[in-house]
Amino acid sequence: MEKILRNEEDVIRLLDIAVEAGRILIENGDEVYRVEDTLERICNSWDGLDAVEVFAMTTSVFITIKFKGYPYTEIIRERNPSIRLHKIELINQFSREFCSTNMSLDEGEEEIRKINESKLTPLFIRSIGAGITSAFFSIMFGGEYLDFLSSLLIGFLVFWLLNVPKNFFIPVFIVDLLSGLLSSALATIFISMGFGSNLDMIIIGSLMPYVPGVSITNAIRDILAGDYVSGVMTTAKAIFTAIAIALGVGIVLAIYFGGYRWNI
Numbered sequence: 317m318e319k320i321l322r323n324e325e326d327v328i329r330l331l332d333i334a335v336e337a338g339r340i341l342i343e344n345g346d347e348v349y350r351v352e353d354t355l356e357r358i359c360n361s362w363d364g365l366d367a368v369e370v371f372a373m374t375t376s377v378f379i380t381i382k383f384k385g386y387p388y389t390e391i392i393r394e395r396n397p398s399i400r401l402h403k404i405e406l407i408n409q410f411s412r413e414f415c416s417t418n419m420s421l422d423e424g425e426e427e428i429r430k431i432n433e434s435k436l437t438p439l440f441i442r443s444i445g446a447g448i449t450s451a452f453f454s455i456m457f458g459g460e461y462l463d464f465l466s467s468l469l470i471g472f473l474v475f476w477l478l479n480v481p482k483n484f485f486i487p488v489f490i491v492d493l494l495s496g497l498l499s500s501a502l503a504t505i506f507i508s509m510g511f512g513s514n515l516d517m518i519i520i521g522s523l524m525p526y527v528p529g530v531s532i533t534n535a536i537r538d539i540l541a542g543d544y545v546s547g548v549m550t551t552a553k554a555i556f557t558a559i560a561i562a563l564g565v566g567i568v569l570a571i572y573f574g575g576y577r578w579n580i
Contacts, residue, residue, distance in 0.1 A: 321364035335392045338377035361415040446525045447472030454521025466512040467521035496564025528554040
């Protein structure tokens, strides 16, 4: 089967496939230059286009394709930002198959739908992962075995509480603030109970799952590559995440060390 765009309907369907793939990539933390390259390859895999232009940022994707002298443009923005590397892997696999095989537009739309509907790893498993991450970071920073156990429990509980399905929207800044507040509050409670000896190690370990490491790395990569808009936006996002976490921790520690210690 020849992959040739024959009419406006085909062009719009190809555009829909490309922008949806781009949305999934930016939502899950892929680098801007990779998003642009992937979408250009998806569009150029079909014959009949005069030109393809892709512009991606950390929050949105813009695609314009020219067909028979007329431009067609679609813009899409992220809906539920997260870090799900599995979805990036699925889109990369899809783009390779879409570009190198005779996959039809119908099949492409079906694959994108399946990727969108793919289930997440169960919350319980992800919470265990957060707890293990927290526990080993507390040890790495010099904590003891009780600090290890405290960080394990706190990491599990905080991640589970923040990711339980909700029927209402909570701003990202508030979620980040709550991660710092809950982690430090539980750490002080555990210390007061004698379940741990290094408050700082427990708090630091418990906060590691929320440190914006991917954002900082992508920001540096974008700036070095000349994508200054995306780099600055991602840097700002990382800074506000750090501020929110620090604010949550600061509130609890100000109360705990300010004469309001709780003894259990």
